[in-house]
Amino acid sequence: MKKFLIGVLALATAQQLAAQDHEAEAQDTSWKKEYRGSYTIINDLVHTKVDAKFDYDKSYMYGKVWITLKPHFYPTDSLTLDAKGMDIHKVALVKGSSTTPLKFGYDGWNLTINLDKTYKNNETYTIYIDYTAKPNEVKVQGSAAITDAKGLYFINPKGEEKDKPTQIWTQGETEATSVWCPTIDKPNMKTTQETIMTVPAKFVTLSNGKMISSKKNADGTRTDHWKMDLPHAPYLFFMGVGDYAVIKDSWKGKEVNYYVEHEFAPVAKKIFGNTPEMMTFFSKITGLDYPWVKYSQMTARDYVSGAMENTTATLHQESAQQDARELIDGNGWESTIAHELFHHWFGDYVTAESWSNLTVNESFANYSETLWDEYKYGKDAGDAQNYNDMAGYLQSGSEKKDLVRFHYPDKESMFDAVSYNKGGRILHMLRNYVGNDAFNKALNVYLTENKFQAAEAHNLRLAFEKVTGQDLNWFFNQWYFGDGHPLLDIDYLYNENAKTVQVIIKQTQKTGKVFILPIAIDVYNGAKKTRHNVWVKNAVDTFTFSYTSRPELVNVDGDKILLAIKKDNKTLDNYIHQYKYAGLYLDRREAIEFAQKNQDNSKAQELLKLALKDKYHGLRILTATRLDFKNSALKSAVEPILADLAKTDPKSTVRAAAISALVNYDNAAYNAIYAKGITDSSYSVAGASLENLSKKDKAAALAAAKKIASGGKLKGAMTESVLKVLAQSGDESSFELVANTFDEMPLSNAKFNLLPPFAEYLGNVSNTANFKKGIDAIIKFREVLKPYGYEQVVNNFLMNATLKKKEAALAAASDKKALQEQIDYLKTQVQGEKKGF
Template identity: 60%
Template structure:
């Protein structure tokens, strides 16, 4: 499962860029969340599914083969949420013999026809109707809904929106649409027959083994999965998709996209075969399944989901060619879900408490892929972003392996994802690449087609490395928090010694053991010293004939920690030039950005504008304080250069925005040229810049572009320019664009411009439509984030109400008030 990309952005937007202190933690029930007891084991599940589009029902017939796990049993408990059950029977000699059962609304409690031993498999037949829209269940921050089976525009009532069906099983929602033992420590093979209108295509686990055309205009597709996997990974997808075929070592790789994206499907997903080769080689275990397909879905309740052989992606994955020119924003998610096919699908967390063995690995795969494909700077950029996501999440009191939680859905958070991935990065650094990846191989081989927990992972690392790692796992996996380090450097001229004093300043009694390094630089020459930090205060001394140019703690920059250091700007300049990895350079740029009146700091920023990595060039642009004359003068020629000729569009876009603040007409040709750039971001930023130097030209360009296909930054900017110019169609355009955006970061960022528009809008019909769109979005925000976001958006709507009231539009002001009162989240 990949979370919504915007989950951390809500907090960032509302709290600012500083690290967030631990938020108050709700009372957690003192109930130990044990691994589910296994009384019966799933063996095979066969489902015959037909769909009632008018009622959003599934008409199902299921044959479920089981056997007692160890002890003999005469009863069976199946999860079956919100179903109407017509018959439960035991299958004997090809005949269905009715059994006694109780349907609680959430479970089927079945009395078997006899007592079965663990050597006696048996098959249960169930005839039922699944009614997902009539079931009330709670989702999570990562998975906003848990009704399992979703009908999208089933009656065709929403113009322009496709009709689709898709499922979402994690955590325990497969049992909304097929009776099962809905626990992650169960493994079963399965086959699914779907009868659908013949115009649609289907997707499920495993291989499509048969298609049958029916006389009523439907078609029955028969999918079969021959290898066992957990029930939450079962999948059905139905819709009017284009299917773009690829391959990997003779296995089908396919991309299911809406037809308008067929021409760019390979641009979105085309690295998948290369990823499969890379991960197979890295892990020493070839991709284990019969095929790999990826499907996009409208109204999806999360970012993406790793259903075995059939990953489902949110519609945001569908980017057109111009969006892709900025870089594929979804590529990390594609890697994340593919890696789950090993970590989560082949070997599955035995309980939600141990979610780390699924999600932390998938999170870290994004780093691994980026490192392999785009280089270490890009990977370390991603690492820092994910680390900040954890540090700002207020999760210091949460263990990674968590046996106490309010609800299993709460496990899908910045600890299981971001922090867990950073912990793996530290372990890799400590053990070395050879041992780290060999241990992953041992873990996968020893536990394939089984469920596992963090201790299985520890044992694999210990087996390979020969090291006892209880200290590491107790500290990072079975404990909470992170170190907060204060690091001071000094040089004793008389003793010819460097002194490094490290204080752990986190609250509480917990002290971390941190194997790390101290690098001592004289010019470009580096001497590395390995150390262990383990006390409240540790003092380390190293011989040095002369005062070093730089002493650099955590030389590889892998520690999950906050750090305060007493380095001078001259030392940071040396760090930028000679220490050289992404985080070293980023730390130096941050130090320089805090001291922009200092000539040495200005020199560092000037270097940053020509950094070898595009991410740091763009970051440096963003940190320039052009209110300072020296910075403004120094940066201008560099910004003009980047605006005209930087090969990376992200840098070009950032530079254009910054250059616009000079408000010089001489830069109008740069902006006019860039308005036609293939990148929506570059073009949008250029149009914004053109407004500042030639507003009439900007309006003319906006009117020209309004008749073309636009998305992203360009669409937002064109609309804003036309709104400011008083174009009567612009308000409708802005509202329509907002309505079309899927739930995500772009939609969140569109709230403020939309409410700014609504404040002065006189068209009552458009006004109400815009308010409705904002209120609808508020209701779609994951429940875990509503406490943070709702007051922010309500405040914006409150300003809209005041502006409408002040303009004498009392009915519109009253409409806002009524909508807020009725929002009913």
């Protein structure tokens, strides 16, 4: 699963959210005494066949399931299945063509069945269950990655919502498949599977494995039969139903299909078309060809968990569906596509035996994003992805959590910045330490020795030890079975008489833990580099290197792979040399960030001018967005560079950043750039141009925004820019467009960024009905964000923007009735069931 909001939304609020999370955990610490090990296996699943019919009016599923099992080791005369919130009509033992009713007990959560005899572990038996699944009536807590756990979702089932398709999809992780299919809903279970779905003939279906038959029925329905011949975990079971265009592709003779809404059929291959190349790349680095019979990807409305790696049938949030103009700025969903595909090795082929060991699923999928970017787009792109994920972890406030942890409040809490971001960075360090060839070989050993089984971090360690011949307990103990990360203070002492430089590395974390860190220290004279491989093992380590002429740079962590926070006491001259000669993405980024803190220095200004022309577009953007335009010398020096970037840079996102920077200049000549930019094919360029125009000519910008909005559905970066201009204008005639567009936007960073201007806009809305509608849209979004810990952040927007404006207006109003009604409504919606603010 790609958890969409880890390290993405509003990093400025990370500390606040972490504090809220820690406070919530502190209120109930009973979980600290409960060991969360692997599920104790009594019976093994062998095969599962489910027959599903859907009631769109009631959002029910009428199901029949045949489950073949056998005792794991010890003989048993009973079976317990997970079956959440169902009506159980019949339970029977299947023998040949006949069935024998069995006694059972059901508490609404678990189905306990008395078997007809005691079975030994070499005997299989098949249970038949007739049941009704009622997903909307099941109350199961979700998480930040999985915002509820209904398992089965009916989207617009009666077709009552205009312009919204009718769909059905399932979400099994962590243990929600058992809402729609009785099973042993644990990650250390594996079963082959058949899925039979009867649906209106106008819809297509998708499930695990291959479709083996499709039959039209006399009542206008169709019955599709899907079969999965290889075993996988129950949380990976999938059903998808809807009116989709199916775009066909292939890889080595296997079906590769993309299920998208019809309007996105022309661009489906631009969105998902790198999938076959990804399959080739991941097959190469693992030494194991994509092991499943097919690979399909489907988009879904109202799916807020990012994406899910259901075996052979990945489900993507609707945000994956980008139009041609959005794709000009780059495929914003490509890393997610890679993430879910890599799960088909790490998660589906070999599965975490417990949620405590989620790292063997999610850390690998997370790291695949770095691996893919590095392979496809170059080392800078891979390093940028790696850095952004590291920043997401470091700002998450998760330093007290182990990667593998057996104590947690709920299994859903494992889906966090530690299992994803930190785990991926640990793999990055491990790859650097053992070498690329050994890393890939160890992946192959791990996958081969544990295929179609459940595994844990120790299995991974043993695979790496088998390949490298090294004992790696020191690495796994500190990174997998320990918490935190090093805080490094790095100093340099030069002795011109002795011709030596001492590199002093202090670990300043206050946890008492000292990390073992194998790192490279590079000593530079001009472009010449001498590498020293050293081990940091103590709270303070000093390394002494001789030189002939004083080094122009000593670069600690020469490969820039450490998961750490560094205070590196280099000079500006050192950083300038680092930028020019060390050359890695993070080398250059560190130098740019140091120069940005010293923008009064002429040398720093020269470095920033150089960085505006960096070979990697991401660093050009970074530099353009960090310039201090209050510094007149710098402002003047970079103006021609920014103007050139705005007009000629090959990357549309760089042009957009440069355009945004040009607003700091009182130069009427740039108005032509903005006017032209508004019609640019790139949404980011058009959006930046519109926002700049609004700061120079509000009336012209408002007219342009209305014209753009009237042209149809807003998409991409243009949505955020148009709505900001409309909202900031306070023009109430645009209310329906602003409110409806905000309400219909899928969960995304763009929607979150629109919360402040939309809340401020509502402070200017006088029509009470419109005001309430707008508040309702924000509250609805707040409920989606609630599992992520953002409830209070949303409330603060409403309290600090909307409420303050209304209260100020109330004080000056002659007729206070309408304003008081609005204020009362706002307070009621913000506080909910609480008795006061």
